[in-house]
Amino acid sequence: MRSVLRQRALQRGQVVAIALASGFDVLSMTLAAWAEGLAISLLPHELGTSSGKPDDGRLNGMLELIEPALILGSEPVRQQLSQEWASRVLTDVALGEALGNVQALHEPARCVPADQAILQFTSGSTGLPKAVCISQAMLSANCQAIAERVAVSPSDRMVSWLPLHHDMGLSAITLAWWCGIDLVLMPTREFSRQPLAWLQALSRYKGTLSPAPTSAFALLNRLAGRVRDGELDLSAWRYAWVGAEPVFHDHLRQFESAFACHGLQSGVLQPAYGMAEAVVAVSLNPPGQSLRVRWLDTRALHALGEVIELGEGAPGSAAYLGNGKVVDGVELRIADEHGLALGEGSLGHIEIRGSSVISQYLKVEPVRRQGSDWYSTGDLGFLLDDEIYITGRTKDLITRAGVNVSPQIIEWALESSLGLAAGSVAAFSCIDGRLARESVVVVMASNALAGRELDDLRREVARTAVRHAGVQVDDLVLIRRADFPRTTSGKIQRQALCRRYLGGELSSVAATQTSLSV
Structure with a gap:
């Protein structure tokens, strides 16, 4: 070659x-x-x-x-x-x-270490994605940090179906090369056609390491009943870092429960936080750690920026899952809108720096605030016991009556209450010139209506949004799941949906022109 x-x-x-x-x-x-x-x-x-x-x-x-x-x-x-x-x-x-x-x-x-190794495209929410400049030194630093946190050994075997043009998929092969372990790749298209083929490959090749986004586990939860006794042996699988999109504890716990009878051990699935701007990994849990879930008062968190824990499932609460501590070579802090550091238990902007963190995008001026060596990730979150919790992205926040709410909370609550697959709901706010107000809109896959009356669905959406996020939904739109605009990594593009909504391009079968009543 x-x-x-x-x-x-x-x-x-x-x-x-x-x-x-x-x-x-x-x-x-x-x-x-x-x-x-x-x-x-x-x-x-x-x-x-x-x-x-x-x-x-x-x-x-x-x-x-x-x-x-x-x-x-x-x-x-x-x-x-x-x-x-x-x-x-x-x-x-x-x-x-x-x-x-x-x-x-x-x-x-x-x-040599200073050479450019990868131009990694970000997913991007609008327009063309940006290209992250990753040097050989940055790549090596992040591979070594992942290897140490995951405790990779010569006996490990990596199995991956993730697309290589995405940072998480690329990290699977670069980590395998860095550590000199066996690598089993299956085509992404094969997973799309037959998701259980991933678990069959893990079973057949005795895979020990395999990453995937949350949506993959949510999908397989729905297919678990198709697996016959003795068909899978997942006992060799010891670590799966779960990332690329918000990670919800119920998806992971359901997967652990569904596949425990096939040899899956507790503590294999580990939430992770990362991005192309840090090569891939920012934070990871060590192997075997139990999931850390905090049920927090959403009003206090988003209106006051305070972390107040409530009982599991309490009214006005939402579950936030710990994404581990930062890997070696990376520092992380929470800052306010002026770039001033905040203490533990305060909601703010997540900023990072370190040996594997971006200094600039290709053909773009340096990405850090003048006079600062911290890179602002665009994500919101907080620290507790040095562990990072993600609450959403700055530009996607829904603001009502001065209260900021992450759309992921509404989406997770509706998917859970209605039994929908991950990625079936999008929530956003928009300045609606037609109604002369800022509206909160929920766009939902049309299969949510199956077996339900439209009015009943509207009431359920309204009740769930108020109960879990404290916001009133103004409009509900049903579209085909295939019509959701998505990034290259499969994330729903909320801003693209917003533009389509305001432009009257969404073919709604449930649009209301008034607020949904509770």
């Missing part, structure tokens, strides 16, 4: 973009590029939409940002690109032919 790159006369520091499904070619090209002192950027390879429409220019926009010298992709990918980028594509078929005509190189790697 290095010989192929040499034939292309690529120069140190240039970028190789890879838009292929997980496989040997992707892994080999990544390692070869690094050995040549090149950076890589893994891009989504499945273009188009469920309706069959072509890519909307998003991939071309990514390429314009990173300006790769070489693009490794399939012929369908090449056909989607503008002429400028199509001319730089080396298809997987052409790569196979080229590899048959070159001699393998046996030379020491040319990379």
Whole structure:
């Protein structure tokens, strides 16, 4: 593979973009590029939409940002690109032919710690995502920190279905390489078609390490009844870091309960906090730790910024799950809107710094506040006993009567009370010119109506939102679950939904033009 790159006369520091499904070619090209002192950027390879429409220019926009010298992709990918980028594509078929005509190189790697290793695209909530500049030194520091916290040993085996263009998926292979352990990759599409295939792979290959987002566990909870006795053996699985989206304790506890009869041990599922801007991991729990859940007064938390614990399930309370302590090499603090540090038990902006934390995005000015070396993550949370609890993102906050409420609380409460799959509900607030007021809107997958009267559903939504978040819902909209706009990592884009709502683009079967009554 290095010989192929040499034939292309690529120069140190240039970028190789890879838009292929997980496989040997992707892994080999990544390692070869690094050995040549090149950076890589893994891009989504499945273009188009469920309706069959072509890519909307998003991939071309990514390429314009990173300006790769070489693009490794399939012929369908090449056909989607503008002429400028199509001319730089080396298809997987052409790569196979080229590899048959070159001699393998046996030379020491040319990379150094300061070299750019990865241009990692963030998920982004609107517009084109940004590219995080990750050096070899940053990558090494974060891999080592994860390995130490998870206590990786030579006997471990990584199993992953996560897309490699997402930071969590990429971390699975880089950690396996860093620690020199076995790696089993299954295509992301296979998990999408048959989610239980992930657990079958863990069972077949005796996987010990395997990360996934919360939604994967929530989905498998609904499929647990299809697994026959003796079909799975999950006893080797010892650690699963759960992240990439808000982590809710009931999803994890249900999964532990559902699959305990198949050998799953308590303490395998561990909530994590991370982001591409820190390579991937910011905080992790050690293996075997029990879930730390706090039931907090939501009014006190969001109106006063105070952490007040209530009894489990108490009216006006919501459950917040601990995401572990920061990994080595990373510092974390809670700050107010002016950048002043707050103590434990205070809600504020999460800021981080350290050896694996971003200094800037590609072609963007430094991302830290002038005179500060802290990076503001855009997330809200608090610290208790040095453990981080996430409450939401700044830009998605719902504000009513001066009280800030995280939309995740409303979404979690409705999904739980109505028995919906994770990712079936979105909540947001918007300045509604049609009604001359700020409205709180809930958009819900239309299957929530199955077997229910519309009026009954409206009342349930209203009661649940008031009980768990203390806010009144002004409008309820039902759409197909497939029509929710999502980021590359599967998160619902609330701001995109808001724009569609205000523009009258949502085809609602339950829109009300007045507040929902309790």
